[in-house]
Amino acid sequence: MPPAAPPRDDTPAPDRGVDLSVEIAGVRLPNPLVLASGILGTHASLMERTARAGAGAITAKSAGPVRTGHNNPSCFAIEGGLLNAIGLANPGAAAEAELLAETQARLRPLGVPLIASIFAGTVEEFGRMAALIAPSGADLLEVNISCPNVADDYGEPFAASCPTAAAVTAAVRAEVDMPLVLKLAPNVPNIGRIAQAVVDAGAAAICAVNTMPGMVIDPTSGQPVLDNRSGGLSGDALRPVAVHAVYQVRAAVDVPIIGTGGVSTAAHALELLSAGATAVGIGSAVYAAGPGLFAQVRDQLAAWLLEHDLTLDAVRGRAHSRPTPNEPPTPAPVPHHVPEPAA
């Protein structure tokens, strides 16, 4: 007999004291839902809007050397997700620092922390960008070493190997005191090893994952639809990849993980939390639902925890231990012996 479910009650869950707050490198988030980098992170107004709409932390769009980004089409919806090659359009790290300072002034009264995000083309440049961003007063610094949307000289190489990932981390570590979140790529043989390398080099947390490289070709013209030809796949299609990546990272290191990829419901968030994430990034799902999605998922999550009498601590990483049922495991079914037909 299953134990009786906790009593139901229609009071909104937050009023009944479900503690959704989590901590990442000493920074308190009122709830574990984080706006992912590159979604609505271009303007202070949009970041404030998303914080008011229920996000537990806001990640700004990645900034680095000034880039105008790729031509359109640069982002569109497909079955099961989005494909984008925005191309890290950004006003440069110096202008970004001002934007972040303004954003921080708007977010502070709301109690929602701000995560800055940087990218660069060389190890040394990562250090310089970090130094430009540090005075902005952001709470955490996410280091994007995993964007698939820029040509070979940017992004992918850093997240693709342990030595480069560690070198970037160390270079940024040497420049700034802010806690570092390293944002990793899903398309590596073993993301756990990359995570280990960046944590050894000074990362305080991991964000997993960035988009998966992808291409959509228009069958009529035979041309790739993205002007950049290839781009990054996000949304529903990415979720199993993200869940697996978080599982691997949690198995390798013991730092907080922002699990990101394909989350649009509390059920999805629970998958990533169970795999070992402390917080959950949401990006593409904002497309269909608008920023109001954050409050929805937050309240669903609180209600679910209440109903199952569980805490976020209890949920985190559950997937790593198998349940111990009372019954001995059912043996694998024995295949029926099919007699060979007589020749």
Place this chain on the structure above:
Amino acid sequence: MRPQPARILSIEQENARTRTYTLDASTPAAPGQFAMLWLPGLDEKPFSLLDHAPLRFTIAAVGPFTRALARLAPGDTVWWRGPFGRPFRPIGTDHVLVGGGYGVAPMLLLARRLRAEGHRVRSVIGARNAEELLLVDATRAAGAELHLSTDDGSAGTRGRVTDVVTPWLNQDPPDTLYACGPHPMLAALAAACAPAGIPAQLSWEAYMRCGIGICGSCEHDGHGHLLCADGPVLDHPPSLAGDPLPPDDHGPRIVGVGVGVGVGAGAATEFSTPGNPTTTSPVTPSAKGTTTPTIAATPATTAPTPATTATPTPTSTSTPTPTSTPPPSSPADGAHRP
């Protein structure tokens, strides 16, 4: 949705640099919505729907992309995705519609819809000179009371559209004013409507990338309005007294009513369900205290929207907890995705 190919059925030359393109494709849509047009190898740009069944656009050649469109001929292919954005949301039965430059395009579709409901429509078309005036005959044919204005007086009233509209606002006020055109024109109209207490719905432009409300490129006013998702049509004054930020507590946003794009729950207040042409409710209180049906998105004849398919939510399999109440799933889960 990804860009869909469509043949150009016909092209009409409107003036020296503006042509109207009729495509071999249709989609349910409402006046004020836009689509992204793509030419492979070149670019993808936003354009208002002049009509939706079939799709029609009135486009001025002003730069590389629009000049490339101007070199196309009937039979050539262009790619489109959409419709996107929040359309006009008519209030009342007495309407003033103002179009400046190619901003006339969405106003014509709106005029047709409002006239079909039997409403009073005063259409104002403005331009620099007579040669630049667009869609004049079509607007007259739609049954609107037509008023022209040109900067040089070569047709209609000499001056700006505000010179035509402002006297009406006190002497013969409409329930609502709607406008699309250059930003200074929109700002002048907003400033004229405010003291008269006339609600205005204005269609603005901003640089668009995704067109679907996630990249942030089209942030418009410093208050977090995204023109591709919260606009392009915005209320003036903003409907939220006291809070300049857009509301995020009213369910999924409209992500279009086009082929392969589901209709969010939030769309129900502005659109009828595609495939139900007769639905014109719910009603919106008018400024004069009467009620009037909102304009419904008319279903396309040639490209019906497939029923929104709800992706099954991953549920009870996930937890070892024996009380397996399924984890909650958002209404946004699957149901509103293409």
